[in-house]
Amino acid sequence: MTALKGSGPAVCIGEDIDTDLVIAGRYLRTKDWSLWAKHVFEDLDPTLASRLQGSVLVAGKNMGCGSSREQAARALHEAGVLAVIAPSFARIFFRNCINVGLPVLECNIPECRDGMMVTFDCTEGWITVDGIRHEFLPLSPRMQEILSNGGFVEYWKRRLER
């Protein structure tokens, strides 16, 4: 199950972070998803992977641009990221996150500091950062349904059962 509400310390990354930087092309050809958690952000900052468990990733604009590789969303999920917040997302990465069961919140947080406490609620559409509340457009009903099922696989299993 995916938590549609949660809180964790922020890990801040920059603008226009492409999916090659999230998980490099040399690690894509495997069925071992834990490999991606190990190498996530390796070419951006090799210290990041060990800090992601239980965190909320706060990115700059155009998060996840570039390649359609779902492994990028999967790597963040496997590494224990609770949610990704950015003022804007590349659309394929946005869909991929929903599909792997990782909440994505389109919201501009003016200043990101590593470790600041972020609380989010996907259903109502708000985030608090160090106690200050920011609102964002709630996800569409279908996106919420996919997320609340824990991702695309469970969502489809339910649909086929109906």
Place this chain on the structure above:
Amino acid sequence: MVTLSEKILGAQAGTYVDRKVDKAFCHDGTGIQAKIIYDAIGAPGLANPDAVYVIYDHIAPANNSQTAELQAELRTFAEKNGAHFREIGSGICHQVMAEGLVHPGEVVIGADSHSCTLGALGAFATGVGASDMAGIWVSGETWLRVPDSIGLHLSGSLNAGVEWKDVALSYVAELGMDGGTYAALEFTGEAAPSVPMEGRLTLCNMAVEAGAKTGLFYADTETRRYLARYSVPCHMQIPENPVYVRECDLDLSSLEPVCAVPHRVDTIQPVSQLAGIALDQVFIGTCTNGRFEDLARAARILKGHRVKVRTIVVPASERDYLQAITTGVAADLVKAGCIMGPPGCGPCLGAHMGVLGEGEVALSTANRNFKNRMGVGASYYLCSPSTAAASALVGEIADPREVL
């Protein structure tokens, strides 16, 4: 008062729609991930196998046993389930789909970000990830948010030595890497009908580099001429006073050869200002610029000379390769010292066949120069095939207008 995207998807911008997918394709990289999701869902079979294409291009041929085994698994799956399978060497998925498989007005979904290339044919074509592809295999449909559209109005004509790739890099720089996010780009204007199909494919290919969902040309006499080669009929598409959220004018006559400089696609400089930068490798190919016309442009400059830097040429498809062979273009390239690779993606994604090392500098006709993508610690400049060829001759970045 509708855009081409609204017309094809049958709803207003901003609306969520469920649409039957006319063509769904994936490659060896995304396909195996889609199969993992498909197997986990446990569907009884492909909803519409005739619409499903599996095309091997990303690591083709396989670079090691692990890749080979994953490819064997997906190959068996495709054949057993009645999907269309295209073996390594057929070409890059987008180019293979452009060779008579995609028709104007269709909804085309590819498990690859450059699926927007196929908007060149007047189709609504966009990329998705592995799960969404698995969903299309299960149901034959997908959900889409009908995009707003940005109008890119083309006027004038290209000067000698300036190519469609220079236009593509210039519009991406104008919009920025996220200037087209969630939107579709419509290429219109007085010069649009005169853009040949290979140029349309190059222009639409790079739409995603501006964050756009797709790029589209209206199907016209050029589309009809191109599709006739494949005996595919073409229904013309006439603009119906589309309303754009943003409009940009691109005067083709004002453009010059440019490079996107490391490590951003939207940061360009005139080639004339970059001349003299020493190169370790030149790569001509990819879904942006690996078509026969691109190889022919490079050969025109290289014929009778010898490259001064290792130069890798990878045709976009088997058809492009064959045409290069029968016309003598391939021989000119090989005689000039170029290394020809099998049709496919080549080193573009940094997995094989020309990956660079720390500190190396390369010039490439691809669409992405992201940091570390084509080799950790290397730098890449993006350019047109003519700029790549002119630069290969001297081993440093050079202006094609000086050798044409």
